[in-house]
Amino acid sequence: MSTLSFSDLTFSWPDGTPVFEGIGAALGPGHIGLVGGNGAGKSTLLRLIAGELHPLRGSITTPGAVGYLRQDLGLASGLRVDDVLGIADIRKSLHRIEAGSGDEGDFEIVGSAWDVEERAVALLGRLGLHYLADSAEQLDRTLETLSGGETVLLGLVAELLAEPDVLLLDEPTNNLDRFARLRLYEVVTQFSGTVLTVSHDRALLDRMDTIAELRQGELRTFGGNFTDYEQIVEAEQVAARAAVRDARSDVRKQARELVDTRVKLDRRQRYGKKMADNMPKILAGARKRSAEVSAGKLRNNHIEKLDTAKDQLQQAEELLREDREIRVELPGTRLYPGQDVIELDGVRLSNGPVVSLRVSGPERIALTGRNGVGKTTLLRRIAEEPPKVPWRILAQRLDIFDERLSVFENVAAMSPHASAERIRAQLARFLFRGTAADVAASALSGGERLRAALAMLLLADPAPRLLLLDEPTNNLDLPSLDHLTQALAGFEGALIVVSHDERFLEAIEVTRHLELTPDGLVE
The missing domain is CATH 1.20.20 (F1FO ATP Synthase)
Structure with a gap:
């Protein structure tokens, strides 16, 4: 039960952009929520602690093994389930040993992990993913066949299987339905080591013992949970x-x-x-x-x-907090009552459910349902019909970029008739000012990718009158979330929003709630 600490920690990006300069802190033991605005360096700090990045100066001391649940695990679509769990080689060796064909190398690979499959099954079940261990075929599935929420939970199981002393979580509740969130809360709360969590989920942050805030290159700790931090x-x-x-x-x-x-x-x-x-x-x-x-x-x-x-x-x-926040301006794309937008009749989704859906006028629809039921699949199916008005979709995985191109170039490709000045002005509203707009998409953090994706969507030509949004609040800091909420609340077109954030759905004043079930849509 020792602490996670760092001293004189200094880090800059290769282009010279500073992130930290000589920060020091001692965190834990216990559960710590790491907060701060987008771009403050939260994910960077986790990557430094995990050893993925190396500081220019200073040292990091961890009280044992470190587990790291990445924010962008969903982008690694080629990985198999057992690869993510880290048990692929052990399973193969175990099966060879059980079949009597194992050699000395197989015994070395297994080591003391004879019960790794049992532990994996138990953890998968604990987080509601028991079906992934029902058969060998399930463990052979690749990540692109899983929902965003399933991918997050699978990544958490992988880290817990390694039995770390320090657990680093980067936005762990992204894409999780209400039931999955409750399971994750329970697992995190019962973890006996040190937990360092980056999150915008207030319910999770209120389960923390300490809040650490990254602000203007400095780290400050506050005793208590997120509500206590806000009051202070x-x-x-x-x-x-x-x-x-x-x-x-x-x-x-x-x-x-x-x-x-x-x-x-x-x-x-x-x-x-x-x-x-x-x-x-x-x-x-x-x-x-x-x-x-x-x-x-x-x-x-x-x-x-x-x-x-x-x-x-x-x-x-x-001492005043005037944090940078995105400024969202949605195009004036009004729809009139009764105007046809979407018409699906008895369409079977690839994962089973048969759905019928009619949308007319400026309806605002919240689409909910359990992880893996097919919400993202339904949004893609709607886009394939296609809708009867100009539309744009914000994908959950944010895999819409040409990773070789800069942020500016990606937006320009989506908006061929927009001037460079208009594009840069739009990007500035999303905090991509000056040379920040010329950074390659491959170098963006999760929050930066979402901001860039929103800019691409809103500057698209023609302007969308239907927005299909798949978990749009993921990775946004709380001030930016407020601005996105205000912008969507004033949008005069039609919205279909997949989200498990009940506060967000209430704030944008949805007019219909649809739940996707294995049997179809339920009003």
């Missing part, structure tokens, strides 16, 4: 806003007093000049020098007071 931060912001008001008032006061002093000194100088005309030159010169010294001291005293007031204002303003 809000109290600090109330005090900071009051300090800024007082500091601004003092600056105005000192500026007025400096102006008044200069006016008085100018009057005194004019009066002194008149008096000097009636005095002996020696006496007049002495008085003039004395007056200048006195005036200089008085003027400098007020200038120093004004400079001090400005410094105090700057210090007070630095």
